[in-house]
Amino acid sequence: MIKVLLAEDVQMVRGALVALLNLEPDIDVVASVAKGDEILPAVVANKPDVAVLDIDLPGMDGLSAATAIHDTAPATRTLILTSLGRPGTLRRALNARVNGFILKDAPIGELAAAIRGVSVGRRVIDSQLALSAWDTDDCVLTPRELEVLRLASDGADATEIATTLFLSVGTVRNYLTAATAKLDARNRVDAVRIARKSGWF
16 A cells, blocks of 8 residues: 555645545555645654645645655655646756656546656656746746745835845845846836746745
């Protein structure tokens, strides 16, 4: 039996996936959690073969959880199950060393097959998304520009961002201006939209 942990914050989706996966003859969902910060304790307690993780989770996002799993419980493989089918998101997932990446609108049979593939050491990635990621340019922003823009996307103003990152307000404004220019955006809001659409945060 392949022991699976499932992390999904929407209760109805989580319940449906657990029920459907448990119908598979060789898959046993040994734990299901709704928050990202519940993932690692559940992995340690249940020792699943595969952790199926949504990206957008409260507490800790699925990609950060995947990195923590690889560092703490390397025997558990990670499979991202998400509706965020963007090339940039896939690139971030690969940087987090996930073993698989599949979209939520895939049939349950594809998810079960992906779990089986990941459990035996194969890397399983949605083929169309892999092709589009191959053709997409890397993020043009520096890590600091991206971090400043991400904080701005959460509603923080320049002063709050400066306090959070221990920078001067002028430096924060320079980073935001540079990010906007590099993305050929009309303004900061447009830069945030472009970065989100590209899956950079």
